[in-house]
Amino acid sequence: xxxxxxxxxxxxxxxxxxxxxxxxxxxxxxxxxxxxxxxxxxxxxxxxxxxxxxxxxxxxxxxxxxxxxxxxxxxxxxxxxxxxxxxxxxxxxxxxxxxxxxxxxxxxxxxxxxxxxxxxxxxxxxxxxxxxxxxxxxxxxxxxxxxxxxxxxxxxxxxxxxxxxxxxxxxxxxxxxxxxxxxxxxxxxxxxxxxxxxxxxxxxxxxxxxxxxxxxxxxxxxxxxxxxxxxxxxxxxxxxxxxxxxxxxxxxxxxxxxxxxxxxxxxxxxxxxxxxxxxxxxxxxxxxxxxxxxxxxxxxxxxxxxxxxxxxxxxxxxxxxxxxxxxxxxxxxxxxxxxxxxxxxxxxxxxxxxxxxxxxxxxxxxxxxxxxxxxxxxxxxxxxxxxxxxxxxxxxxxxxxxxxxxxxxxxxxxxxxxxxxxxxxxxxxxxxxxxxxxxxxxxxxxxxxxxxxxxxxxxxxxxxxxxxxxxxxxxxxxxxxxxxxxxxxxxxxxxxxxxxxxxxxxxxxxxxxxxxxxxxxxxxxxxxxxxxxxxxxxxxxxxxxxxxxxxxxxxxxxxxxxxxxxxxxxxxxxxxxxxxxxxxxxxxxxxxxxxxxxxxxxxxxxxxxxxxxxxxxxxxxxxxxxxxxxxxxxxxxxxxxxxxxxxxxxxxxxxxxxxxxxxxxxxxxxxxxxxx
Amino acid sequence: xxxxxxxxxxxxxxxxxxxxxxxxxxxxxxxxxxxxxxxxxxxxxxxxxxxxxxxxxxxxxxxxxxxxxxxxxxxxxxxxxxxxxxxxxxxxxxxxxxxxxxxxxxxxxxxxxxxxxxxxxxxxxxxxxxxxxxxxxxxxxxxxxxxxxxxxxxxxxxxxxxxxxxx
Amino acid sequence: xxxxxxxxxxxxxxxxxxxxxxxxxxxxxxxxxxxxxxxxxxxxxxxxxxxxxxxxxxxxxxxxxxxxxxxxxxxxxxxxxxxxxxxxxxxxxxxxxxxxxxxxxx
Numbered sequence: 004x005x006x007x008x009x010x011x012x013x014x015x016x017x018x019x020x021x022x023x024x025x026x027x028x029x030x031x032x033x034x035x036x037x038x039x040x041x042x043x044x045x046x047x048x049x050x051x052x053x054x055x056x057x058x059x060x061x062x063x064x065x066x067x068x069x070x071x072x073x074x075x076x077x078x079x080x081x082x083x084x085x086x087x088x089x090x091x092x093x094x095x096x097x098x099x100x101x102x103x104x105x106x107x108x109x110x111x112x113x114x115x116x117x118x119x120x121x122x123x124x125x126x127x128x129x130x131x132x133x134x135x136x137x138x139x140x141x142x143x144x145x146x147x148x149x150x151x152x153x154x155x156x157x158x159x160x161x162x163x164x165x166x167x168x169x170x171x172x173x174x175x176x177x178x179x180x181x182x183x184x185x186x187x188x189x190x191x192x193x194x195x196x197x198x199x200x201x202x203x204x205x206x207x208x209x210x211x212x213x214x215x216x217x218x219x220x221x222x223x224x225x226x227x228x229x230x231x232x233x234x235x236x237x238x239x240x241x242x243x244x245x246x247x248x249x250x251x252x253x254x255x256x257x258x259x260x261x262x263x264x265x266x267x268x269x270x271x272x273x274x275x276x277x278x279x280x281x282x283x284x285x286x287x288x289x290x291x292x293x294x295x296x297x298x299x300x301x302x303x304x305x306x307x308x309x310x311x312x313x314x315x316x317x318x319x320x321x322x323x324x325x326x327x328x329x330x331x332x333x334x335x336x337x338x339x340x341x342x343x344x345x346x347x348x349x350x351x352x353x354x355x356x357x358x359x360x361x362x363x364x365x366x367x368x369x370x371x372x373x374x375x376x377x378x379x380x381x382x383x384x385x386x387x388x389x390x391x392x393x394x395x396x397x398x399x400x401x402x403x404x405x406x407x408x409x410x411x412x413x414x415x416x417x418x419x420x421x422x423x424x425x426x427x428x429x430x431x432x433x434x435x436x437x438x439x440x441x442x443x444x445x446x447x448x449x450x451x452x453x454x455x456x457x458x459x460x461x462x463x464x465x466x467x468x469x470x471x472x473x474x475x476x477x478x479x480x481x482x483x484x485x486x487x488x489x490x491x492x493x494x495x496x497x498x499x500x501x502x503x504x505x506x507x508x509x510x511x512x513x514x515x516x517x518x519x520x521x522x523x524x525x526x527x528x529x530x531x532x533x534x535x536x537x538x539x540x541x542x543x544x545x546x547x548x549x550x551x552x553x554x555x556x557x558x559x560x561x562x563x564x565x566x567x568x569x570x571x572x573x574x575x576x577x578x579x580x581x582x583x584x585x586x587x588x589x590x591x592x593x594x595x596x597x598x599x600x601x602x603x604x605x606x607x608x609x610x611x612x613x614x615x616x617x618x619x620x621x622x623x624x625x626x627x628x629x630x631x632x633x634x635x636x637x638x639x640x641x642x643x644x645x646x647x648x649x650x651x652x653x654x655x656x657x658x659x660x661x662x663x664x665x666x667x668x669x670x671x672x673x674x675x676x677x678x679x
Numbered sequence: 680x681x682x683x684x685x686x687x688x689x690x691x692x693x694x695x696x697x698x699x700x701x702x703x704x705x706x707x708x709x710x711x712x713x714x715x716x717x718x719x720x721x722x723x724x725x726x727x728x729x730x731x732x733x734x735x736x737x738x739x740x741x742x743x744x745x746x747x748x749x750x751x752x753x754x755x756x757x758x759x760x761x762x763x764x765x766x767x768x769x770x771x772x773x774x775x776x777x778x779x780x781x782x783x784x785x786x787x788x789x790x791x792x793x794x795x796x797x798x799x800x801x802x803x804x805x806x807x808x809x810x811x812x813x814x815x816x817x818x819x820x821x822x823x824x825x826x827x828x829x830x831x832x833x834x835x836x837x838x839x840x841x842x843x844x845x846x
Numbered sequence: 847x848x849x850x851x852x853x854x855x856x857x858x859x860x861x862x863x864x865x866x867x868x869x870x871x872x873x874x875x876x877x878x879x880x881x882x883x884x885x886x887x888x889x890x891x892x893x894x895x896x897x898x899x900x901x902x903x904x905x906x907x908x909x910x911x912x913x914x915x916x917x918x919x920x921x922x923x924x925x926x927x928x929x930x931x932x933x934x935x936x937x938x939x940x941x942x943x944x945x946x947x948x949x950x951x952x
Contacts, residue, residue, distance in 0.1 A: 783858060798850065
C-alpha cells in the first residue's frame with residue numbers, strides 16, 4: 004500500500020467549487036457570469052476525473068493482491084476515548100480496485116453530465132442565480148459521492164451517504180417554487196432517512212460487537228481483519244421473535260445495512276421516492292438517480308462483501324428483494340406514459356438486478372452491471388432530456404411520435420441506449436445481464452429467481468422498445484404548434500451523448516465473461532474486470548457452469564428479449580389500437596399497473612396519515628404546546644409572577660427599620676451558627 | 680464584694696436603665712438625649728474600672744460633650760414634638776422586640792456560663808495616655824491617617840447636606 | 847475584679863437594647879441615638895477584652911483601646927452626616943417620622 008495525496012484532491016476539487024458557488028450566491032449581489040460558473044464546475048469534476056486516472060495509474064504499479072491499495076489519511080475526524088474503548092473515525096481515503104472502478108464511473112459520467120447541464124440549464128430564467136445554484140448543488144453532490152466511495156471507514160462513508168441524500172433533496176426540489184417539486188424532494192429525503200436510520204443502527208451494532216471482541220475499529224481494512232472475531236457473535240433478542248432467542252450479529256448488521264441500501268438504491272419497499280424524483284431537472288435524474296447515488300447501495304454491499312458472504316440469511320434477503328423489485332418495477336414500467344417515469348422504474352428494476360447478483364455471491368457481476376448501467380442509463384436519461392427540450396418540455400409519450408425524422412441525432416444515440424439495456428448481443432448490457440443470469444442460477448431457494456430475472460429481461464426489452472417506438476416512430480402526435488418548433492439540440496448536449504453511447508457499446512468488453520472470451524477471441528482470461536476486482540471482493544465458490552449451459556442461457560435470454568421487443572414493436576406500430584383494447588379488457592390489471600399497485604396510496608393511509616395525526620394531535624398539541632409551552636415554560640413564569648406579586652412583594656415595606664431589623668437578625672443567626 | 684465590683688454593678692445598672700429609658704421614652708426627644716448622656720457617662724465609669732483611662736476621658740469628652748450636644752442642637756432646631764408608636768402595628772413591634780430580647784437573653788445566659796481565662800497582670804501605665812499614644816502613633820499610625828480622612832469626608836458631607844438650596 | 851463574662855454580658859444587653867430601639871422607634875433622631883448606643887456597647891466589649899489580654903510589661907498590647915478610639919471617631923463622623931440627613935429630610939417633608947419617607951415600597 005502506498006500513501007498519496009492524490010485522493011484528497013479528488014474529493015476536494017468539487018467541494019472547493021461548491022464552496023465558491025455558495026459564497027458567490029450568498030455574498031455577491033449580482034449573478035456570476037455563466038461561462039465562469041460552467042468553467043469552474045465542469046473544470047472541478049473533469050479535474051477529479053483526471054486525478055482518478057492518475058490514481059489508477061499509481062494503483063496498477065502495485066502488484067496484484069491485498070496490498071494493492073492507495074491510502075490518504077488526512078486527519079482524525081472523530082476521536083473519543085482511549086486504548087481499548089477508543090472510537091475513532093479518520094478523515095481518510097482509500098483507493099483499491101473496487102473504489103477505482105466506482106470513481107472512474109462517477110467522475111467520467113459526472114463530467115459528461117456537467118457539460119450537458121451547461122446547455123440544458125441555459126434557458127432557466129426562473130430565478131436570478133438558479134444556474135449557479137444548480138452547479139453548486141451538483142458539485143456538492145459529487146463531493147459527497149466521492150467521499151462515500153473513497154472513505155476508508157464506515158463512519159465517513161455514512162457522511163457521504165447522508166450528503167448524497169441531502170443533495171438529492173436539494174436537486175429534486177430545485178425548482179422549489181412549484182410546490183409539487185418541493186414535496187417530491189421531501190419525500191425522497193424522508194424515505195431515504197428511514198434507510199439511513201437502519202444504516203446507523205447497523206454501524207452501532209457492528210462497532211459494539213467488534214468492541215466486545217476486543218477490537219474497536221471503524222475502518223474497512225481493520226474490520227475485515229477483525230471480522231473473524233465476531234463471526235460467531237450473537238445478539239440477545241426477546242424470545243417471542245422467530246429464529247430463537249439469539250440472533251447472529253453478522254446477519255443483523257448485514258440486514259440493517261441492506262435496509263439502508265433499500266432506501267438509497269430504491270428497492271422494495273423504499274423505492275417510492277425514485278419515480279417522484281423525476282420532478283427534478285433531467286441531468287439530475289441522469290446523474291443521481293441512474294448512475295451514481297442509487298448505486299451507492301450496491302457499492303456498500305460489495306465493499307462489505309466479506310460480511311454478506313458470512314451472512315447467508317441476509318444475502319438471501321438481498322437476492323430476493325432485488326429479484327422481486329426488478330420484476331415488480333418492470334411490470335409497472337410497461338404501463339407508464341411519462342418518458343421519465345418509464346426510465347425511473349427501469350432504473351429501479353436494473354438496480355434490482357444488481358442486488359440479485361450481489362445476494363447470490365456475484366459481487367463482481369453486480370459491479371460490472373453497475374458500470375454498464377451507468378453508461379446506458381445516463382445515456383437514456385440525457386437523451387430523454389434532449390427529447391424533452393426538443394418538444395418544449397413535453398414529457399407525455401402519447402403526444403410524441405415520429406421524432407426520428409425531426410431529431411435524427413438524438414434518435415441514433417437513444418437507439419444505442421435502448422439496444423444496450425434490452426440486451427442486444429455485442430453491446431455492454433448483454434454481457435453484464437448474462438453474468439447476472441449465471442449467478443442467478445446459484446440463488447438460494449431454487450430456480451425461482453432465475454426465472455424471475457429472465458422474465459424481467461423480457462419485460463425490460465418490451466417497455467424500452469415501446470418507449471422508443473412511441474417517441475420516435477410512427478405518426479407525430481404532437482400539436483401543430485409544438486411540431487413546428489421541434490429542433491435538434493446543440494452540440495454541447497450531443498457530444499456527451501455520443502460519448503456515453505460509445506461507452507455503452509464497448510464497456511462490456513472490460514468484463515467479458517469467459518464464455519465469450521473463449522468462443523470469440525480465444526483469450527485466456529477475458530474477464531479483466533473480474534480479475535481486477537478479485538482480491539477485494541470475497542470469493543464465493545458456487546460451482547461452475549460449463550460453456551454449453553451458459554451458451555444456452557444466453558441464447559434463451561436473447562430469445563426472450565427479442566420476443567419482448569418484437570411484441571412491443573408490433574403493438575405500438577402495427578396495431579396501435581390493440582393496447583387500448585387490451586387495457587379495456589383487463590381493466591383491473593391495467594389500473595393496478597398504471598397506478599403503481601397503489602403503493603403510494605397504501606403507504607399514505609397506513610403510515611403517513613397516522614403519523615401525521617399523532618404528531619399533530621398528540622405530540623404537538625398536547626406535549627409541545629400544552630406541556631412544554633403551557634406548563635413548563637409559561638406555567639413557571641406564571642408561578643413566579645404569582646409568587647412575587649402575591650407574596651414576596653410585601654417584604655418591601657419601604658421602612659429602613661424593617662430592613663435593618665432583618666439584617667441584624669440574620670447577622671445574629673450567622674454569628675450564632677459560627678460560634679456554636 | 681470589693682469596691683470595684685459594687686461600682687461596676689452600679690454603673691451597669693444605671694447604664695441599662697437609662698438605655699431603656701432612651702429607647703422606650705415617648706414623651707420627649709430631649710429626654711431621650713439626656714438618657715443617652717447618662718448611659719455614656721456610666722460606661723465611661725466602667726472604662727475606668729477596666730483600666731482604660733484615656734478612653735474613658737475621651738468617651739466623656741467626645742460622646743457626652745460633642746455628639747449628644749449635636750443631637751440636642753438638631754432637636755432644638757427642628758422643634759420636634761412628641762413621638763408615638765405606629766397605630767395598628769403594635770403587635771409586630773412587640774413581637775420583634777420580644778424575639779430580639781429572647782435571643783439576647785439566650786446569648787447572655789450562654790455567655791455567663793462559659794469560661795474565660797483570668798485577667799492577666801497589668802503592665803504599669805496601662806491605659807494611660809502615654810501608652811495609648813505610643814501604640815496609636817507607631818502600630819496604628821495608618822488608622823489615624825484614615826480617621827482624619829474620614830472626618831474630612833464627614834465635614835464636607837454634613838456641610839453639603841445641611842445647606843439650603845443652592846440656587 | 848469583675849469576672850469578664852459580666853462585662854461582655856452587659857455589652858450584649860446594651861447592644862440588644864440598641865437594636866430594639868432601631869427596630870421600634872419611628873423618630874429618626876431616636877433611631878440614630880439607638881445606633882450610638884449599639885456602638886457604645888461594642889466599645890465596652892473591646893475594652894473588656896483588652897483588659898483580659900493586656901500583653902506583658904515589655905510588650906503591652908492596647909489594640910482594643912486604640913480601636914475604641916477609632917470607633918468613637920467613626921461614630922462622630924456618622925452622627926454629623928446623619929444629622930445633616932435629618933435636617934434635609936425635615937426640610938423636605940416637615941417631619942422626622944420614618945413612615946413619611948417610605949415611598950419605595952410595593
